[in-house]
Amino acid sequence: MAADWPAIFPIFSTITVAGETYAYPDDLTSEEARELWTGGSRCVVAVEDDEILGTSTMGPNRTGRGDHIATGSFMVAPGMQGRGVGRKLGEDLVRWAGEEGFRGIQFNAVVETNAGAMHLWQSLGFEIIGTVPGAFHHPEHGYVGLCVMFRPVGTGA
Amino acid sequence: MAADWPAIFPIFSTITVAGETYAYPDDLTSEEARELWTGGSRCVVAVEDDEILGTSTMGPNRTGRGDHIATGSFMVAPGMQGRGVGRKLGEDLVRWAGEEGFRGIQFNAVVETNAGAMHLWQSLGFEIIGTVPGAFHHPEHGYVGLCVMFRPVGTGA
Numbered sequence: 001m002a003a004d005w006p007a008i009f010p011i012f013s014t015i016t017v018a019g020e021t022y023a024y025p026d027d028l029t030s031e032e033a034r035e036l037w038t039g040g041s042r043c044v045v046a047v048e049d050d051e052i053l054g055t056s057t058m059g060p061n062r063t064g065r066g067d068h069i070a071t072g073s074f075m076v077a078p079g080m081q082g083r084g085v086g087r088k089l090g091e092d093l094v095r096w097a098g099e100e101g102f103r104g105i106q107f108n109a110v111v112e113t114n115a116g117a118m119h120l121w122q123s124l125g126f127e128i129i130g131t132v133p134g135a136f137h138h139p140e141h142g143y144v145g146l147c148v149m150f151r152p153v154g155t156g157a
Numbered sequence: 158m159a160a161d162w163p164a165i166f167p168i169f170s171t172i173t174v175a176g177e178t179y180a181y182p183d184d185l186t187s188e189e190a191r192e193l194w195t196g197g198s199r200c201v202v203a204v205e206d207d208e209i210l211g212t213s214t215m216g217p218n219r220t221g222r223g224d225h226i227a228t229g230s231f232m233v234a235p236g237m238q239g240r241g242v243g244r245k246l247g248e249d250l251v252r253w254a255g256e257e258g259f260r261g262i263q264f265n266a267v268v269e270t271n272a273g274a275m276h277l278w279q280s281l282g283f284e285i286i287g288t289v290p291g292a293f294h295h296p297e298h299g300y301v302g303l304c305v306m307f308r309p310v311g312t313g314a
Contacts, residue, residue: 016221023223064173065294066180066266066303103300106289108265109223130287132263132307137222143260146223148305150289 004045005034007052011077012037019139021114022073023146037073041100044092046085053077054085058093061106070102070153074117081116090124098154105151111136112145125151161202162191164209168234169194176296178271179230180303194230198257201249203242210234211242215250218263227259227310231274238273247281255311262308268293269302282308 009030016024016033028036037043040059045052054076061071072093076085097105105126110117112131122128126149134143166187173181173190185193194200197216202209215229229250233242254262262283267274269288279285283306291300 019222023219023221025221062180062266062292064180064182065176065296066292068294068300069289069292103291104289106292109219128287129289130285130305132226132261132286132305133309134260135219135223135226135263135307137225143225148287148289150292152290 002038004052004055005030005038008037008045008055009033011052011055011075014078015075021111021117023109023136042096044089046089053080053083054089056089056093058096060102061108068101068103070097070100070105071108072105086116086120087124090120094124094151094153101155102153103155104153107147107149109136109146110149111138112147113138113141118147121149127151159195161209161212162187162195165194165202165212166190168209168212168232171235172232178268178274180266180293199253201246203246210237210240211246213246213250215253217259218265225258225260227254227257227262228265229262243273243277244281247277251281251308251310258312259310260312261310264304264306266293266303267306268295269304270295270298275304278306284308 012033016022017026037057040057042058044056046054056072056074058072060067061069074086074089129148129150131145131147133145135146136144138144169190173179174183194214197214199215201213203211211233213229213231217224218226218228231243231246286305286307288302288304290302292303293301295301
């Protein structure tokens with residue numbers, strides 16, 4: 001995984017700078033981004049023919065009395081959308097969270113204009129808990145909502 | 158503010174160990190708790206006759222394209238509930254967020270069984286965006302929901 005970072009960072013950087021899907025600072029160094037993306041419980045890369053098509057990171061959403069709910073983040077390499085990479089990574093998160101004994105998975109901030117993500121997560125059993133109005137400043141659409149999404153897993157189902 | 162920490166930590170510790178309202182680890186050292194509570198943009202204490210009645214911490218809820226929404230956390234000293242301390246601290250957050258140019262305030266995790274907090278925030282103009290089911294493990298009530306709450310401020314109103 002550590003050896004994969006030089007191949008992950010261009011994906012992270014391109015998507016962050018585009019500014020359409022994540023509220024990360026757009027000026028993180030490779031080292032700062034590495035800590036952010038690989039500092040959770042588990043980081044995954046989707047690989048085909050030695051090429052990284054996407055990556056995910058996951059872990060508990062909160063500490064203490066909230067650590068039984070997992071969360072995750074996903075990036076598909078630019079140009080690799082529409083090939084099912086995000087779905088594979090999402091299915092992997094659901095499986096992992098169940099195996100690890102989490103009771104549910106929460107996404108804290110899905111940009112409401114990110115139609116691909118909204119559709120994908122709903123098709124994987126996530127529901128929109130609510131949408132915080134104007135919480136994301138989209139470079140094209142202006143202030144748009146951030147959706148909290150959730151699905152139970154394992155004993156929480 | 159730094160000089161107040163020795164008086165704040167017993168409040169933080171008592172409330173965290175009680176485990177009814179925050180998903181913080183319950184075994185933080187004073188130094189770890191200090192970083193967590195005072196590491197935001199601004200930390201406030203409510204004082205009467207040289208006694209600390211409560212404390213709040215506040216800052217941007219997200220980085221980057223989400224940094225126009227503020228968040229905050231609050232603790233009222235045990236035994237000092239019902240004296241309007243939480244309300245004063247909440248009104249201070251709303252005023253501060255407006256002055257700083259935030260467009261709204263989001264609470265990410267209000268425990269749904271915390272009736273005092275739920276009532277207070279709604280009376281200060283916050284709405285429940287949604288409730289994540291079972292996301293908090295309450296020592297008495299078991300798995301209960303965590304509410305996302307929001308109110309606009311300033312230009313976001």
